[in-house]
Amino acid sequence: MKKILNTLKEILRVIGIAHRGKITEITAYEERELENIFILLLLGSFSGIPSPPAFIAVELFPYLQHELHILEQRAQAADDALSELAGLFDID
Amino acid sequence: MKTIFFTGKGGVGKSTLSAATAWQLAERGENTLAVSFDPAHNLGDIFGVKLSDSKKKFKDKLYLMEIDLEKRSEKYIKDNIGLLESIYSYLKPFNMDRYFQTLKYSPGIEEYASLTAMEQLIREETRFDFIVFDTPPTGLTIRILALPSVTLAWIERLKRIRREILEKRYTIHKIRGKYSEEGTKLAYNEDDDMVMKKLKEVEERFFRLKSFLQSDDNSIVVVFNPDFLSLRESQRLIGGLNELGMPFRIAIDNKICRENLQRAESIERELLSDSKATLLRVKENSSYVSEKTYIIEENLSDLFAQ
Numbered sequence: 001m002k003k004i005l006n007t008l009k010e011i012l013r014v015i016g017i018a019h020r021g022k023i024t025e026i027t028a029y030e031e032r033e034l035e036n037i038f039i040l041l042l043l044g045s046f047s048g049i050p051s052p053p054a055f056i057a058v059e060l061f062p063y064l065q066h067e068l069h070i071l072e073q074r075a076q077a078a079d080d081a082l083s084e085l086a087g088l089f090d091i092d
Numbered sequence: 093m094k095t096i097f098f099t100g101k102g103g104v105g106k107s108t109l110s111a112a113t114a115w116q117l118a119e120r121g122e123n124t125l126a127v128s129f130d131p132a133h134n135l136g137d138i139f140g141v142k143l144s145d146s147k148k149k150f151k152d153k154l155y156l157m158e159i160d161l162e163k164r165s166e167k168y169i170k171d172n173i174g175l176l177e178s179i180y181s182y183l184k185p186f187n188m189d190r191y192f193q194t195l196k197y198s199p200g201i202e203e204y205a206s207l208t209a210m211e212q213l214i215r216e217e218t219r220f221d222f223i224v225f226d227t228p229p230t231g232l233t234i235r236i237l238a239l240p241s242v243t244l245a246w247i248e249r250l251k252r253i254r255r256e257i258l259e260k261r262y263t264i265h266k267i268r269g270k271y272s273e274e275g276t277k278l279a280y281n282e283d284d285d286m287v288m289k290k291l292k293e294v295e296e297r298f299f300r301l302k303s304f305l306q307s308d309d310n311s312i313v314v315v316f317n318p319d320f321l322s323l324r325e326s327q328r329l330i331g332g333l334n335e336l337g338m339p340f341r342i343a344i345d346n347k348i349c350r351e352n353l354q355r356a357e358s359i360e361r362e363l364l365s366d367s368k369a370t371l372l373r374v375k376e377n378s379s380y381v382s383e384k385t386y387i388i389e390e391n392l393s394d395l396f397a398q
Contacts, residue, residue: 041250
């Protein structure tokens with residue numbers, strides 16, 4: 001009996017994760033893009049856009065691993081940005 | 093504590109006048125520190141002593157110091173590279189860490205080092221009544237003095253983006269909450285986010301410096317000579333200072349003699365037409381500097397000490 005209850009709980013939990021994942025999908029996408037923009041601004045001088053004084057970037061770098069990771073991912077998926085958007089909005 | 097910045101074109105006599113001012117202030121009993129920021133230092137030559145990056149007592153109430161910008165930029169880079177290397181230490185096997193050394197050559201680091209040195213002096217040396225700064229020629233001085241404003245504008249923008257990121261993270265965390273592991277790893281609170289913390293820290297430091305530079309405790313002196321090149325450059329300098337909200341209060345017309353008195357008058361008129369600055373004339377050869385004596389006829393200290 002306890003086993004069945006636990007399985008049921010587990011199923012509900014997974015459904016919960018899926019639902020919550022689904023409704024925050026767009027916000028998460030936006031957040032990722034913002035972080036991408038943030039790190040891109042700091043690294044602007046490398047890509048030719050005006051950038052803040054170099055020392056701001058130098059002071060912040062140690063804490064930006066996560067953002068650098070996102071930047072790298074975005075760069076890899078750069079030629080496929082449309083399909084990611086299509087996926088996000090359930091367009092077939 | 094009050095600060096005095098001597099600015100102007102190269103060769104107009106900033107160093108001599110700043111040294112004379114520091115000397116006279118010390119003679120009046122004010123605790124004075126004279127600092128040279130000009131990479132081509134000659135504060136030491138004026139007083140006939142060898143100076144270094146740490147302050148040296150010249151006589152009672154007079155301390156001297158020459159800022160070594162190269163050493164300071166190197167130290168700054170070394171501290172930060174050290175931190176970077178310890179965090180990205182996994183790059184060591186690939187010898188990637190040496191690429192961080194490239195930062196040494198990034199533009200603006202030297203100005204930043206000057207500004208940091210200036211900020212540190214203003215913050216730490218409060219036991220002095222006066223700090224007299226001898227600045228490098230116009231262009232660099234304006235760039236250094238503009239740095240706080242430029243930096244603050246950038247930080248404001250970066251903070252706004254960061255805040256938006258944190259808000260989104262918070263939303264995601266609230267909904268996914270304990271159901272997700274990845275969402276809870278990232279900081280979503282402004283006080284926990286190291287990036288935000290660091291941004292605020294830098295902002296605070298620069299804001300304090302900017303307000304000090306704009307306050308009444310800071311006097312900017314524009315030194316010029318009675319010639320047209322000096323006039324034009326001084327006009328640009330004054331324009332730049334006004335834009336930064338750091339109006340100059342004192343103008344010194346240096347190297348005046350009988351032959352150029354007329355020209356001096358017309359140049360002074362043109363330069364000071366729409367400003368309330370106090371004008372002082374210093375005669376040619378009125379300062380005589382050697383290892384033992386230091387004489388300047390005009391009284392400079394009256395301009396600053398009440």
